[in-house]
Structures are given as structure tokens and as C-alpha cells.
Amino acid sequence: ERVMPGRNVPSVAKLRDMHMLLINHGGRERTEGEWRTLLEAGGFAVQSLTPAGPMYHVIEASPLAAG
Numbered sequence: 491e492r493v494m495p496g497r498n499v500p501s502v503a504k505l506r507d508m509h510m511l512l513i514n515h516g517g518r519e520r521t522e523g524e525w526r527t528l529l530e531a532g533g534f535a536v537q538s539l540t541p542a543g544p545m546y547h548v549i550e551a552s553p554l555a556a557g
Contacts (some may be wrong), residue, residue, distance in 0.1 A: 491520075491525070491546065491547055491549055492506055492519045492545060492546060492547070493519070493520065493521065493522050493525065493539065493547045493549075494507060494519045494520060494521045494524075495521075496521075502544065502545050503519050503545065504519075506519055506545075507519040522539055525539070525549055529549075529551045530554070533553055533554050534551040534552060534553055534554060535551060535552060535553075535554050536549060536550070536551050537550045537551060537552055538550045
């Protein structure tokens with residue numbers, strides 16, 4: 491997945507984000523925090539977030555412990 495960097499950090503992901511907003515009518519790339527929130531809402535916890543080249547990251551997540 492692409493992970494948006496913080497403010498004022500150049501990234502191809504930001505260009506892709508603008509493209510998604512236009513083409514997908516509101517689609518967007520997510521920041522690390524947004525990925526964590528989305529996965530937690532689905533019952534997963536992020537274990538690692540590893541860069542995989544200049545544009546992508548591997549997001550490893552595992553199911554949250556049943557409580």
C-alpha cells in the first residue's frame with residue numbers, strides 16, 4: 491500500500507492522492523495513523539510498516555486478541 495508521509499515531505503504518494511480524489515470521487519491515500527485506525531476498526535493491530543521501494547509499504551497486521 492502507499493502510506494502518505496507527514497506534511498512538507500515530498501512523496502509520489504501525494505500525487506497519487508490527488509489523482510484518487512479526482513478519479514475516484516473522494517478516494518484518497520492514508521497516513522500511517524489512518525491505516526492503524528482503519529485496521530483496528532476491522533479487528534487488526536499493525537505489527538510493522540516496512541518501506542518496499544519508493545512508493546509502497548508492506549503493512550503487516552494481526553488479529554486483535556479477543557477480549
